Amino acid sequence: MLAVAGLLAVPLLGGCTGDAQQEAEQEKERTSARTPVPTSGSGAPRLVVGEAPVRARVVRVAGDLTAAERTQVKDNIGRVVGDWFDAAYLGGELRDGADLAAAFEVFTPAAAQQAARQADVTTGRVLAAELDQVVPTTQRVEAAVFASGRGPAGATAKVTLVLVGARNQGEQVEQVVRGELFLTVTTDGWRVFGFDLSRSVGEVGSFARAEKRAEGGS
């Protein structure tokens, strides 16, 4: 049985609220989280890479939300997206041919069906069978929220998941999932009713280099 080290802990830590102190604390958390730490797999080569928590932010609000509501929205959307990251890419269950439905519990039923049909992108199953260890190095959620007089109603969450995986021969790969999730408030809380995602695979560090280039070019 394969061990999946990186999934040992995927702490869900809210995110930025625009408050300077919180930003500073989160930056501290982020920096701390990226300090290289070894993760272990049963007998497999150890993957030494920093594990990043989910960082959620509300970047735009159209409508009226109190500071408390905004924080709540950030936490809730962060939790929903983090649950999907965890179930679909980090949890390791997919390698055993588990029911795909488990990966999409935070999706509406119709969206879950559509996502399951495109599971090569919406889950990590393509690589799951080959990897001994998986560690998320970036878990980012940036939400634009629509709120009516009755509270938050819908949101577009720009998501980025970068994970490093190790094969038992020691070869490392980087998998990047990016795109948008569309969410609305339901009786069960925030749920994903649509998605527009891409998944790419490359050598470790590709994502960071691409981001750096993008920042330099902007």
Added chain:
Amino acid sequence: MRRLRRWVTLSISLAVLAVVVPDSGRQQFRASLVAVEGASGLDTGDGVVWILALGSDARPGEPVLRSRADAIQLVGVNARTGDSTVIGIPRDSYVDIPGHGRDKINASLVYGGPELAARAVAGLVGIEPDYVFTTSFVGFQRMVFVLGGVNVYSPDSYVEPLASIRRGFNDLNGVESLVFVRERYALPDGDFDRSRNQGRFLTDGLRALRQRADEPGALERLVYSFTQHTDIDVGPVELYRLARAVLAVDPRRTSRCVLDGSIGMAGSESVVFPDRQQARSLGRRAGRDAKLEGGCG
């Protein structure tokens, strides 16, 4: 199909109408990027939504929902496939209005508001709208402003006091857009051409909406703006999901038709006798998937 009728007095429903490489799993990871795959989906309920977009000609002080409709466009949206169909109905079309005998279809809004207008259109085309959006002059202009203007194609050129429209594409602000969708005297085929222009505006407005929606939070701002400028009978969650469905439409996959008809007299009034066979044909062919194959005939 879901038949959940809602109406919205909407400032501009018109505007809303708005590398895969092989499995990389066993590749050697030598390149900086060896695979990119995409996936997309949208939960849109039953899939196809029909929206009746009405442009009320209410003057200041007149009730928007009880005035005649200058623009009558039936829009089908299939978010799953990206297809859409826009059926323009000349406002003077002489039809059965339930409970009111025969009259111009634009009078249905006066007699019974958006619900009766929807029933009159359903009686003609055979498609019962899921939603009815009614726009006012002012609301229409405001929403075009929120969109940042609309680049619209006009097959005709003409000059009006508030707008000069040239043949080809025009960058129009709210006032100019209103002129564009209302003008009929300067057009060779009068009310029919006006209805065609309204359909063009819907498609080009959707294109503008899609461009704006690439900006973070743009869709959320637009939906919020709707709620601020409209008398609305749709919950915010439903409205947000509807906006996402409309945004999923590919303007290149839009079919537009204007219902044909012959001009004649009904009593002392000049009316259009609509081509009922064509109306039913359009409804039958586009009703299920909002895809109109075989043209407008």
